[in-house]
Amino acid sequence: MTAGHKAGHRAGETTGETADGTAGDVAPQTEAQALAETPLTDWHVARGAKMVAFAGYSMPVQYADGVLKEHLHTRAQAGLFDVSHMGQAFLVAEDGADPAALLEELVPAELQALLPGRQRYTQFTNAAGGILDDLMVTRPLEELGRDRLYLVVNAACKAADFAHIEERLAGRARLERLEDRALIAVQGPAAAAAVAAVFETPALTTSPFMSQARATLQGAFRGADCWLSRSGYTGEDGFEISVPATAAEALANALTENGTENGQVKPIGLGARDSLRLEAGLCLYGQDIDETTTPVEAGLAWSIGKRRRAEGGFPGAETIVRQLADGPPRKRIGILPDGRAPARAGVEILDESGDKIGVVTSGGFGPSVGRPVAMGYVRADRAAVDAPLTLSVRGKDLPARVARLPFTPANFYRG
Amino acid sequence: MSQIYFSEDHEWVEVEGDTATVGITDYAQEQLGDVVFVETPEIGATLEQGDEAGVVESVKAASEVYSPVSGEVSAVNEELADNPGLVNDEPEDGAWFFKLTLADASELEALMDAAAYKAFCKEQG
Numbered sequence: 001m002t003a004g005h006k007a008g009h010r011a012g013e014t015t016g017e018t019a020d021g022t023a024g025d026v027a028p029q030t031e032a033q034a035l036a037e038t039p040l041t042d043w044h045v046a047r048g049a050k051m052v053a054f055a056g057y058s059m060p061v062q063y064a065d066g067v068l069k070e071h072l073h074t075r076a077q078a079g080l081f082d083v084s085h086m087g088q089a090f091l092v093a094e095d096g097a098d099p100a101a102l103l104e105e106l107v108p109a110e111l112q113a114l115l116p117g118r119q120r121y122t123q124f125t126n127a128a129g130g131i132l133d134d135l136m137v138t139r140p141l142e143e144l145g146r147d148r149l150y151l152v153v154n155a156a157c158k159a160a161d162f163a164h165i166e167e168r169l170a171g172r173a174r175l176e177r178l179e180d181r182a183l184i185a186v187q188g189p190a191a192a193a194a195v196a197a198v199f200e201t202p203a204l205t206t207s208p209f210m211s212q213a214r215a216t217l218q219g220a221f222r223g224a225d226c227w228l229s230r231s232g233y234t235g236e237d238g239f240e241i242s243v244p245a246t247a248a249e250a251l252a253n254a255l256t257e258n259g260t261e262n263g264q265v266k267p268i269g270l271g272a273r274d275s276l277r278l279e280a281g282l283c284l285y286g287q288d289i290d291e292t293t294t295p296v297e298a299g300l301a302w303s304i305g306k307r308r309r310a311e312g313g314f315p316g317a318e319t320i321v322r323q324l325a326d327g328p329p330r331k332r333i334g335i336l337p338d339g340r341a342p343a344r345a346g347v348e349i350l351d352e353s354g355d356k357i358g359v360v361t362s363g364g365f366g367p368s369v370g371r372p373v374a375m376g377y378v379r380a381d382r383a384a385v386d387a388p389l390t391l392s393v394r395g396k397d398l399p400a401r402v403a404r405l406p407f408t409p410a411n412f413y414r415g
Numbered sequence: 416m417s418q419i420y421f422s423e424d425h426e427w428v429e430v431e432g433d434t435a436t437v438g439i440t441d442y443a444q445e446q447l448g449d450v451v452f453v454e455t456p457e458i459g460a461t462l463e464q465g466d467e468a469g470v471v472e473s474v475k476a477a478s479e480v481y482s483p484v485s486g487e488v489s490a491v492n493e494e495l496a497d498n499p500g501l502v503n504d505e506p507e508d509g510a511w512f513f514k515l516t517l518a519d520a521s522e523l524e525a526l527m528d529a530a531a532y533k534a535f536c537k538e539q540g
Contacts, residue, residue, distance in 0.1 A: 067474040068449035271448075271475055340452050340496070342472050365451040365474050372452075394470065 038084035039182040039248040047267055055155035057085040060269040067271035071367040074234060074276055075408070077263025078188030080255055081233075081273055087158030088178040088242060090140075090148045091165065095172075099149045100139060102173045106165065107137070108295060108314045110305025111149070114139040119210045119229050121303050123295050124161060129316030129323070130291040131298070132164065133157035134283065136240075138212050138229060148176075150212070150227070152183065152240070154285050182248035186255060187238035187276075190262035192413065195228065195239050198254045204228065204239075209412045219254065221247035230413060233273065235280025235406055237413045278373060279366045281334060281405030287345055288332065288361045288375055296323035297377065299332045299405070331383040334403035335360065335374040335391070341398055342372040343391045349378055350390040350397065357382050360391065366407055373407045374400075420523055421532035422483040427507055430523065435484055438511040439471060439502065442536045447473040450502040455491035455513050462486060462515060464522050469512055471502060484522045486515035 035058040045051065049060030060082065062070060073079060093099035100111035109122035116139050124132040138150040153161045162175055186195055196204040199215040207213045207230050217224040224247035232238040243251050255265045274284070283289045289298045294316065296304075301324060308314060309324060337343050342364050349358035363374030378389065387402045417431040425443035429436045444450065452472040462468055462482040469480040491513045495501060501510040527535060 061475075062448070066448045071474075275474060340499070341454065342452055342477070344477060365472070367474065 039245040040082045062269035062271045068367050070268045070272035071275050074188045078190035078265040079268030081185040084182040085155035087153040090176040092148045093173045108304040116142045117212045125316040129294040129319030131289045185240045187232045187234040187236045191238035193260040194265045221250040234276040235410045279408045297328040330377045334405040336403040337372045337400040343374045348392045369407050420526035424481050426483045428483045433517045436511045436514045441506045444506040450499045453495040453499045456488050460488045485518040488515050490514040
């Protein structure tokens with residue numbers, strides 16, 4: 001028995017993924033590599049995590065429970081995910097300019113209209129309309145500075161992203177990398193109550209979806225300044241918490257020590273993070289989106305601002321605006337294989353006569369759906385929900401159909 | 416009296432007369448994690464030692480199962496199609512993958528016994 005099938009780029013053995021997406025290749029940590037650690041590396045190891053190399057970091061791929069149980073626990077109760085490898089930075093505008101207007105030169109989202117404390121998902125695009133990375137942009141609460149935006153980008157792309165920003169906005173804005181901060185996601189139906197209890201701030205439970213709140217830690221690290229975004233990468237309600245690195249362990253301990261009436265927060269590895277985001281229909285950078293896919297092809301047109309469609313002014317605007325008007329040549333779709341065989345990244349999608357019409361970009365077993373699920377791209381005329389497809393898995397033609405995304409209903413907090 | 420052998424690819428093979436029963440080891444299922452799909456060979460297929468004989472997929476990964484010996488497939492475990500998790504629960508008995516009629520019993524000499532396999536797994540970490 002040999003682990004194999006590194007179909008396409010990564011789909012391989014230990015899966016990786018993460019909001020951060022990332023193209024980081026995942027490899028078992030056998031050789032001494034110069035891997036970066038997060039402020040929680042020791043914390044994971046002490047909890048029995050199996051550590052793997054991911055995007056240059058030593059990260060937990062799973063704990064003793066394993067991917068399946070960790071996945072189901074997150075949907076039933078709550079999971080804690082260390083996403084400290086992702087890049088956090090402030091983009092600070094010079095000379096009183098609006099940092100949102102500056103960042104709009106690099107992304108297609110409407111950012112100028114973003115109110116303080118509100119967050120938005122967008123993508124850095126290239127001149128062809130392809131995606132260089134996807135990211136979260138927050139116009140922070142005013143007390144954190146009116147001259148700045150708070151960015152969270154993918155681990156594997158962060159060096160390139162930051163270089164891109166510094167080159168394109170040279171002299172007009174600067175980056176303040178937040179390397180002394182960890183990032184901890186808490187996701188699942190018990191997440192909000194657990195987070196509110198740890199911060200002794202009941203109001204956090206009604207913090208709106210895609211908004212930022214600020215709270216200070218209690219207990220041993222009393223006063224540690226935390227920024228909480230009500231967002232995540234699982235399709236569940238929850239927060240992503242930016243916490244000073246020195247207080248990260250204390251926060252992780254506090255979150256996982258006491259249960260809430262909705263359940264317990266348990267540490268969850270990258271394996272379940274990948275299956276959770278796949279069921280939620282969320283893109284993994286490097287797999288489902290990359291420099292060759294446009295936001296329109298990827299089904300991310302909802303993240304492109306109305307004013308931006310009319311005015312352009314971002315890289316690749318010509319292609320993206322044309323695709324918005326005429327339709328893209330191919331579309332990202334959900335895929336439900338008929339049988340039990342998972343179709344992983346790299347599997348070819350065929351029409352009834354055996355001609356290639358697309359490719360699977362993410363796929364595996366969906367623990368909450370209880371069957372294999374996948375995402376991929378097909379020619380636009382084959383993308384209608386329920387349209388039949390054929391998947392070529394290890395030389396066998398397996399029937400499948402186009403499915404609506406997400407595979408599991410989103411469970412975001414809507415007030 | 417049957418005898419059990421192990422391959423470096425983490426298959427076990429139990430030999431009784433000229434019938435060999437093949438599955439994956441406890442160590443293998445441990446490494447794979449939760450098994451969600453198993454593909455067994457066709458009955459009647461002729462396998463050479465080292466040929467791909469099936470696939471086992473966990474939530475994390477897909478892995479090939481190789482035939483540790485040559486022979487003709489005489490039976491496959493139909494239960495694994497509907498209950499792949501049996502591979503995690505009973506890897507070295509109930510979750511056998513296939514049986515074959517041994518073509519060349521001398522091939523068994525290249526495989527490991529239980530003690531050697533245990534040492535081999537320890538080396539793998």
